Amino acid sequence: METEGSFGSLLRWAADHGISDSVDQQTSHSCLGHSLCICFFPDAGGRGLGAVRQLNKGELVLRVPKSVLLTTQGLSLEDEKLAMALKGYPSLSSTQKLTFCLLYEIGKGTSSWWFPYLKHLPQSYDILATFGDFEKQALQVDYAIWATEKAALKSRMEWGGVKGLMQESNIKNQLQTFKAWLWASATISSRTLYVPWDEAGCLCPVGDLFNYAAPEGESLDVMDVSSFSPHVSLNGDMTTDELHEEKRDTPWALTDGGFEENVSAYCFYARESYKKGEQVLLSYGTYSNLELLEYYGFLLQENPNEKVFIPIEHDIYSSSSWPKESLYIHQNGNPSFALLSALRLWATHPNKRRGVGHLAYAGSQLSIKNEILVMQWLSKKCHTVLNDLPTSVEEDNQLLCNISKVQDLQVTRELRKVLLAYGGEFCAFLETNGLVNSDDAEVHISRKLKRSLERWKLAVQWRLLYKKALVDCISYCTRTICSLSS
Numbered sequence: 001m002e003t004e005g006s007f008g009s010l011l012r013w014a015a016d017h018g019i020s021d022s023v024d025q026q027t028s029h030s031c032l033g034h035s036l037c038i039c040f041f042p043d044a045g046g047r048g049l050g051a052v053r054q055l056n057k058g059e060l061v062l063r064v065p066k067s068v069l070l071t072t073q074g075l076s077l078e079d080e081k082l083a084m085a086l087k088g089y090p091s092l093s094s095t096q097k098l099t100f101c102l103l104y105e106i107g108k109g110t111s112s113w114w115f116p117y118l119k120h121l122p123q124s125y126d127i128l129a130t131f132g133d134f135e136k137q138a139l140q141v142d143y144a145i146w147a148t149e150k151a152a153l154k155s156r157m158e159w160g161g162v163k164g165l166m167q168e169s170n171i172k173n174q175l176q177t178f179k180a181w182l183w184a185s186a187t188i189s190s191r192t193l194y195v196p197w198d199e200a201g202c203l204c205p206v207g208d209l210f211n212y213a214a215p216e217g218e219s220l221d222v223m224d225v226s227s228f229s230p231h232v233s234l235n236g237d238m239t240t241d242e243l244h245e246e247k248r249d250t251p252w253a254l255t256d257g258g259f260e261e262n263v264s265a266y267c268f269y270a271r272e273s274y275k276k277g278e279q280v281l282l283s284y285g286t287y288s289n290l291e292l293l294e295y296y297g298f299l300l301q302e303n304p305n306e307k308v309f310i311p312i313e314h315d316i317y318s319s320s321s322w323p324k325e326s327l328y329i330h331q332n333g334n335p336s337f338a339l340l341s342a343l344r345l346w347a348t349h350p351n352k353r354r355g356v357g358h359l360a361y362a363g364s365q366l367s368i369k370n371e372i373l374v375m376q377w378l379s380k381k382c383h384t385v386l387n388d389l390p391t392s393v394e395e396d397n398q399l400l401c402n403i404s405k406v407q408d409l410q411v412t413r414e415l416r417k418v419l420l421a422y423g424g425e426f427c428a429f430l431e432t433n434g435l436v437n438s439d440d441a442e443v444h445i446s447r448k449l450k451r452s453l454e455r456w457k458l459a460v461q462w463r464l465l466y467k468k469a470l471v472d473c474i475s476y477c478t479r480t481i482c483s484l485s486s
């Protein structure tokens with residue numbers, strides 16, 4: 001594992017190039033130490049930035065000059081060969097170009113100007129596109145499985161589009177593989193920050209060590225910001241990338257970080273006050289847990305922007321004009337403003353919908369009978385979805401416990417025996433990882449096995465949070481029916 005000391009060369013390099021956590025830019029052997037330090041936060045993102053003193057809300061905590069932002073434009077200016085190569089492929093997307101540029105730069109090895117930064121990039125990622133078939137199926141819920149398939153397909157297609165460029169540029173064979181592409185595109189997806197001149201964003205040395213905290217308070221359901229977004233249309237004709245970009249380009253993202261033209265630097269501000277030793281967090285935007293998994297490879301146990309979708313019949317969609325993506329259940333089990341409104345209209349006789357539309361769209365109950373019908377439908381639906389899933393909340397809780405125990409195993413000699421004893425999905429895990437017939441003594445928790453366990457755990461955590469929200473929704477419906485009937 002990296003230790004604080006191992007970042008010495010990065011922090012020195014960063015200081016030499018003007019990155020600083022201090023307002024008065026003194027020359028120093030480290031760019032940190034005045035406001036921030038690199039720390040390890042095991043339960044909140046691992047490697048991250050901690051406060052070295054009391055930080056006040058709104059205070060500037062880090063500045064990264066434009067010249068140290070890794071962008072396609074910047075790299076092309078430095079390297080004529082790269083610029084020429086890219087010119088031959090004008091139809092590549094900005095993200096494909098930046099991903100290629102990253103691999104190209106990695107290919108230079110220690111002679112790259114960026115080497116002190118590149119050598120500290122994570123070795124692997126857990127974004128959805130890296131999920132194997134086993135982890136994908138472990139998500140259990142159809143729309144999550146589709147999102148995983150779509151993410152993997154997209155990565156493969158993007159890689160396919162860049163193959164010619166990679167061959168022409170003579171980058172090392174091992175950097176031309178799909179595995180290398182997945183790594184690079186996960187780096188871009190999970191670490192780039194928004195800049196106004198390039199849709200793909202930039203890699204920001206040191207600034208990309210901030211871990212994530214969801215923006216709080218802005219996701220008030222009545223506002224339902226995402227559904228009123230001018231870009232999200234009924235037929236969902238916005239690409240995932242555009243959505244990803246849009247989410248990062250929200251005013252909230254700008255409250256704690258953004259590129260500032262007047263100082264030509266990326267500036268980060270404390271989003272709240274921090275005590276010495278606390279982790280300083282950044283909001284990358286508003287994301288549901290599935291989106292966090294897709295773009296960043298983690299999820300939050302408590303996510304104020306979580307959206308839990310259930311299958312909804314066409315006649316419910318068509319009885320109102322709410323966009324599909326606004327019809328969801330919150331993590332606490334409450335139906336979204338739009339879902340309640342749509343169900344109230346659907347439960348109204350078609351001839352009467354026009355007359356009560358204004359009430360339904362304003363969020364009012366239409367009648368006690370209507371409300372009870374809606375609650376009964378919703379509760380039944382959640383029950384059906386839960387019953388149709390292969391495992392229960394209790395089973396998933398137990399499974400997570402067992403996965404954690406395996407992850408904590410110190411002695412690995414008996415690993416296969418332990419895994420087999422847990423049975424169920426553990427047997428499938430052994431099979432997927434080719435461990436069924438291997439000798440006990442030969443089964444070690446290799447790096448690959450650790451990654452598989454971590455991704456499997458993420459999938460189980462996701463489906464468990466999904467189920468818990470449905471259980472809470474059933475309680476919400478029961479409570480509402482009780483209070484309306486009394």
Ligand SMILES: C[S@@+](CC[C@H](N)C(=O)[O-])C[C@H]1O[C@@H](n2cnc3c(N)ncnc32)[C@H](O)[C@@H]1O
Pocket residue numbers: 043044045046047048122190191208209210211212213295296297298299
């Ligand atoms: C921009 S990087 C942040 C620094 C990162 N921890 C590192 O070691 O380089 C984003 C990645 O950090 C991790 N991360 C950030 N916030 C997290 C959180 N709240 N919980 C778990 N992981 C988090 C995820 O792996 C994510 O893809």
